[in-house]
Amino acid sequence: MGQTLSVIVGPGIKSVAGDQLVSSAEMFGLGVKSVTEFTLVHIRAELDSEEVAILVDRLLADALGQWCQPAADKLAVGGDFVIETGLRPGVTDREGAELVRAAGELGIHVKAATMGKRYVIEGDLTSDERTTLAERVLHNTVIERWSLDALPPAFTDGASKSPAVETVAVIGLGEDELAAVNQGRRLGLDPEEMIVIRDHFTALGRNPNDAEIETLAQTWSEHCAHKTFRAHITMDDGTEINGLMKMLRATTEAIDAPWVRSAFVDNAGIVAFDDHFDLALKAETHNHPSALEPFGGSNTGVGGVVRDILGVSAKPIAISDILCFGPEDTDPSDLPDGVLHPKRIRDGVIAGVGDYGNKIGVPNIGGAIVHDSGYTTTPLVFAGCLGLLPTGSNPTNAQPGDSIVVLGGAVGRDGVGGATFSSQTMGVETADVAGSSVQIGDPIVEKGLIDVVLEARDQKLYTAITDCGAGGLSSAVGEMAEELGAEVDLQLVPRKYPGLAPWEVWLSEAQERMVLATSNPDALVALSERWGVGSSVIGTFTGEGRLVVTDGDTSVIDINCEFLHDGRPRRKMAATRPALDRPQRDAGGFDANRALLDLLSHPSIRSNEAVIRTYDHEVMGGTLVRPYGGVAADGPADGTAMIPPGTSGERALAMGIGVNALLGDLNPEAMAWHVVDEAVRNAIVAGADPTQLSLLDNFGWGNPTDPQTLGRLVAAVKGCCDAALALGAPFVSGKDSLYNVFVPPSGVPDPVCSTLVITAVGIVPNIDTVPLTGVVEAGDDIWLVGPAAGALGGSHLDAVLGADGGGEVPQPDVSAIDRHHQMHNAITSGLVRSAHDLSEGGLTVAAAEWAHAGRLGVSINSDSTPEALFGEGAGRYLVEVRPGDSDGFSQLVPSAVKVGSVIEDQVVRVGDVSVPLTEVSAAYIGGAA
Amino acid sequence: MKPRVLIPVALGTNRDGDLADAFEAAGADADRVPLSALRSGEKKLSDYQVLAVPGGFSYGDALGAGRLLGLDLVEWFGEQLNAAVAAEMPIFGVCNGFQALVRAGLLPGNRKAVLSHNQSGRFECRWVTLLPESNSIWTSNLHEPLRCPVAHGEGRFVVDDLAALESSGQIAFRYGAADGSRAGEAYPANPNGSVGDVAGVVDSTGLILGMMPHPEDHILDRQNPLRGRTTGGNCLPLFQAGIRSLVSS
Incomplete structure (x- = not known):
């Protein structure tokens, strides 16, 4: 065991x-006057006093301004x-490992x-209040774990031991008993699926192992x-819908865009960038984990x-x-047990986004933050990523006999069961039972993975690749083996600590791992060692169509790949068409x-500059x-744009995002x-x-098992498909x-x-004519493109007035597409100084933001009806x-x-609205966190 | 032959590509080399004419930004580094590289200094104005303010004796206001609360430069967020100066 040395490092960070x-x-x-946060370091070792002094001097405390004491x-x-707080055993502890x-x-x-x-707190708190401070503010x-006293450290080698392979009895069970198995293991399967699984294994004459059913x-x-x-x-009016995914895919196929290299297959979509490079596009959701552990989520x-x-x-x-939170001024006493306060979720989520992006060295170039009471108990976190690859450089042809190589970190009990957890509703007890489904990321390892994979790609060292996401090896190897089949020995998978059950190793979602198929495993392993990234050869693709997993000599999984991937009975669901009156x-x-001022300080409109400043949006030098x-x-x-590093520098990509909490x-x-x-407009202004x-x-x-909810989803998918088809922009x-x-x-749910959330990505053909953000020069003309008035149903005006004032929501408008094309022509012709x-918030809010950005006034003629202004x-x-460009612009x-x-x-004038620019800026910036 | 620049890459280094681009734009050959290849002897510091330690989060900033990379520089490459310093090799550290050179004792070299947590308590990414002032090989030909982004959480420069550092001419850059005056330790022109608005320092020989901001991200005019409104502040001359010093010597 060795002795444990615990020291504290100061001067600490004091909050007042x-x-x-x-x-x-x-x-x-809680009446807290101040909180000072110190770092505690627990070291298990046999050390003499000289060694302790070296560790303190070289690793723990700077000679200038820091101290370290027992x-x-x-x-x-x-x-x-x-x-005092400390990590639970098994949670990623990079600093301890370093x-x-x-x-x-x-x-x-x-x-x-x-x-x-260790938090040292000034404040006269009762014992209950101290507990509240620990549980609700200082720890998750x-x-x-936390303690009001010295908290004994938990080293990860002390993690509890799991049993070996167990079988799960399903043969001969009735529906109720199957439901109990489903519930007991939190499988999240449909009753029909449990029956199919029972029948499959009944025909095999054996019960499934735990790893098989998981x-x-x-x-x-x-x-x-x-x-x-x-x-x-099946809709309530009898209409049959043969799959929402099919609707989206059919739309993309109907558009048949020549720039699409691949859509809806693999981990991300791929589209052409120029004659040499393609772009990879993907946006993900991470909602359930973010609700429980905002930073890690x-x-x-x-x-x-x-x-x-990658x-x-x-x-x-x-x-x-794109982040959606409840109101920051929510009264904590209104929150049900098991729900974190929206402000805490917001702070944690933003810190988590920044931490990963900053450390991995990929610029965060855009997003949105939306606040609405509809997100108080169910925050939404969408994260997107764009990638660049030489055209045609992603191999997808694993061969029988290829080795299966895992690159990246070792597995632990973190994140076991994330995919099933994300597919269920949440309740008061979710945080306790699903705790292990949430993980802390390690961007440093993933940065190493990027270096290894890109060099391996250029050296053509692999034949197929995928990542370990939800489901860990089970889904990564499972997907890659869909056609070929595979054999894996779990003894070859590196582990953070002993005691893991085989099914836990197979399903662990320990992040920052990639799975590759290769005929040259030695070269791949050598390359990963060069970049300081772990690697292991865990099996082979067989060509026999079975997924066979062993733990040494013990059989863990032996399933037919066809059953695994195509055996699931198709779900039948009912939906009700939404009432739109x-x-x-x-x-x-x-x-x-x-x-106008209330709109500018509305939490979904006000400045998020303070947030953006905590994200590195400059690394790579292409922004x-x-x-x-x-x-x-x-x-x-509006949108953002970047010149992908390593390309000719003559064109850029532009990204626009659309999201709305009030209309759905x-x-x-x-x-x-x-x-x-909205996504398209934003991309157009950024030059797309x-x-x-x-x-x-x-x-x-x-x-979605609620027919009303599913009916709304059907309608939204139809709107997506129709809008995409009209635009000629494929998903x-x-x-x-x-x-x-x-x-x-x-x-009551x-x-x-x-x-x-829609993300639109386009090509900027001329980087020199992209409009500036904010007005540029007094004396320039202001033009309005599009209708002089808009709709107020579901508007942000109603949100700040505090009631639904009625009226239609904004309706589909195909003529908008012509205007997008006209705007782009004017932009590439160099006629648009800013836009x-x-x-x-409509015309007035746009005018106010635009004037604020340029620190000049604007004077705009408009009707002063609410529809025209807002x-x-x-x-x-x-x-x-420019005044001299009027003719050219109006022609285009x-x-x-x-x-x-x-x-x-220094004033914003729109119709009868007139507000000094200083008040506009104060309203827009003042509410920022 | 073009001067060769060694850009060492630790696990978590991430602005190595940006730094390589800047030195190449200045006329050098830049080589990104993983630390493992330097440890194995496959590559040696003496194969190069410049050492440029890039930005990023080496080792995830564990135990303090730059601490463990600084440890590597001393423990693994101490002899090579001493030889390079003795041979008057220009050395540049930016952001995490600056932090590592400070932790390794190379900067400022003659005083105790640290790069501590930003006064705001947050990571800050924003463009700043830099006022050059030392007589080092890197900065002696810079007469106009530079503009480039900062992107760091631990960049507040603290030194045991600022006046001594100033009088020995070791301040390379200070944060400036938009009008070209000193930032006066006021946020956000001084983004981290550095004493004396110090953004970068050189050692007593003027050969070793370290700075928190990222000049490597403003070597093309189109990178300037104020393009179309104002011009200037391009940082390429900084890299050209480092390269030119080799050609002329």
């Missing part, structure tokens, strides 16, 4: 009133009480090390098999989508994130100036249009059109050519996240508001054009109307 920790404590009514000694910093490695570099043998935190039970549950989970999107759906969400891109042999070059608009009068731009780099861009439950089909149009756009769809929806990849429902102890699309709709832009954009000019006066 106004800082995040103390503010969070206040939210729970943890048991009294601290000079006084407080009223302390709370300490062991670095001590070895100094010639000192350390058996194990782990880090913790999913990954950490593999089936993972492979057949909603997360992996998209049962709902593949289901046969979003962290591994980014890691997962980056790995998806899984098609592409270099990850850009990250995006809207009341006539009947809203009272309001102060339009006030409404062309940043998320925030203008004179002081604090004005919102009112009219999902119109919402889909609206969101597609509308004749070569590709789309990604991400659905964040409730429980190339997508991901749905369903069952975003919280079931509180009272039993609280579903997410129906949410669709801003009209989205949340209405929302498709295909609308504000454009700044015949629908445009000259509505005003950029002015020196």
Whole structure:
């Protein structure tokens, strides 16, 4: 065992009133004056005093400004009480592992090390209040332990032992008994699926092993098999729908775009960039984990989508994130047990996104943050990634006899069962039982994987590749072996610690692993050693059509691949067409100036610059249009653009994102059109050519077994398909996240508001004419492209006025597509100095943001009806054009109307609205976190 | 023959490509080399004329940014480094590379200094203005302010005696305001709270430069977020100066 040395390192980080920790404590009514956070280091080793001094001096404390003392000694910093936290055993502890490695570099043998935190708190709190502070503010039970005293460290070598292979009795069981097995192992399978599994094994004359039934549950989970999107759906009016996935694919096939290299196969869609390179596109959801452990959830969400891109042999070059949270001012006492406060979720999710992207060195170039009460118990986290690969360089031809090589980290008990967990609703107990489904990412290992895989790709060292995501080896090897079959020996899989059951090794979602097929395993292993990345050869692809997994001599899995991949009975589901009737608009009068300021500080509109500044959006040096731009780099861009590193530099890619929380439950089909149009508008302003756009769809929806919820999903998919077809922009990849429902102890389910995120990616043919963010020069003309008024049903105006004022939601508008093309022609002709699309809050908000970004006034003629000032709709832009370019511009954009000019006066004037620019800026920036 | 620049890559290094691009644009051959290839002897520091330690999160910033890469420099490559310093090889460390050179004791070399957590407590990514001032080989020909991004969480420069460092001419860059004056330790022009607005320092010989901001990400005018509004601040001359010093010597 060895002795344990525990030390504390200072000076610590002190939070006082106004800082995040103390503010969070206040939210729970705790009178905390200050919290000072210190690092605790626990080292298990036999050390003499000289060795201790070396470790302290070289590894733990700087000579300038830091100190280190035994943890048991009294601290000079006084407080009223302390709370200590530490990781649970088995949770990734990179810092502890690095300490062991670095001590070895100094010639000192350390058996194990782990880090913790000590919080020294000033404040007169009762014992119950201290517990609340620990449980709700300072620690997260999913990954950490806490104590009001010295917390003994938990070293990962102390993890408990799991039993060996067990069989799961299903033969002869009736439906109720099968349901009990399903429930007991949290398999998340449908009753029909349990019957098929029982019958399959009955015919084989044996019961399944635990690993076999878990593999089936993972492979057949909603997360992996998209049962709902593949289901046969019967509408309440008798209409039959032969699969939502088929609708999306049929749309892409009908468009038949020549730039699409592959769509809806593999880990990501692939489209052409130029004559030499392709782009890989993917956006993922990571909702359930983010609700429980916000940092780890979003962290591994980014890691997962980056790995998806690497899984098609592409270099990850850009990250995006779209985040949906409840209101930050939610009263904590209104939250059901088991639900984290929206502010805590937001802070943790943002920190997790930033941590992964910054450390892996991929720029985060765009996203959105939406706040709505529909996300309070069911936050949504969407993470996207773009990649670059030489045309045709992703091999997909594994051969019989090829070795199976795993690159990356060792497996642990982390993330066991993530796919099945993500495919079920959540309740008060979810955090306890699903704790092991949530993981902490390790971007440093994944950065190494990128280096290894790209060099291996260029040396043609593999014949197929995929990543270990949900389901771990079970889904990665399982998918690759679908055609060929495979044999794997789990004894060859590196483990973080002993005691893992074979099924846990097979299903562990330990992140940052890739699985490759190769005829040259030695070269691949040597290459990964060169880059400091772990690797192991775990088996071979056989060509025999069976998935055979052993643990040494013990048989763990022996399943026919055809049954695994095609044996699942197709789901039959029922849906109800949504009622779309809207009341006539009947809203009272309001102060339009006030409404503009309220809109600018609305949590879904206000500046997120402070968030973006915590994300590295510059690494790789290719960023062309940043998320925030203008004179002081604090004005919102529409879309963003980057020149992929290593390409000619003559063209860029542009990305636009559309998302809306307010329309999905009112009219999902119109919402889909609206969101597609928003993504396209944003991409157009960033310079994208509308004749070569590709789309990604991400659905964040409730429980699809509810016919109303499924009916809304059907309508949204129809809207997506119709809008894409009208645009000629194919979907190339997508991901749905369903069952975003919280079931509180009272039993009344609280579903997410129906949410669709669309990402549009296009090519910027001329990087020199991309419009600037924010107005540029007083005296320039302002033109309005698109209708002079918009719709107010489901508008952000109603959100700030506090009631649904009725009226239609924005309707599909095919004419918007012409305007996108006209705008692009004007942009590539160099006639557009700056532009801003009209989205949340309509004309006045767009004008105000645009003026703020350029630090100049704008004066715009407009009707002063609420529809003209604040209405929302498709295909609308504000454009700044030099007076001398009027003729050229109006020829290229015949629908445009000259509505005003950029002015020196620091004021935003739109119709009767007139607000000083200083107030506009204060409202827009002031609410930022 | 073009000067050869060694760019060592540790696990977690991530701006190695950006740094290689900048030195190549300045006329050098840049070679990204994993530490394992230096440890094995496959590549040696003496094969190169410049050492440039890139940005990133070597070892995930475990135990403090740059601490473990600094340890590697001392424990694994100490002899090679001492020989290179004795042979007057120009050495450059940017961001995590700067942190590592400080932890390894090469910068500022004659004083105690650390790069501590940003005063804001957060990772900061934003463009800054840099005022060059030392007489080093890297900066002596720079007369206009440079502009480039910072992207770090631990970049607050603290030194035991700032006045001594100033009087020995070891301040290479200070953070400036948009109008070209000193940032005055005010956020966000000084993004991390560094004392004296120090953004970069050189050793007493002027051969070793370390800086937190990323000049390698502004070597083309199109990278400037203010393009179309203002011009200037391109950092390529910094890299050209480092290369030119070899050609002329």
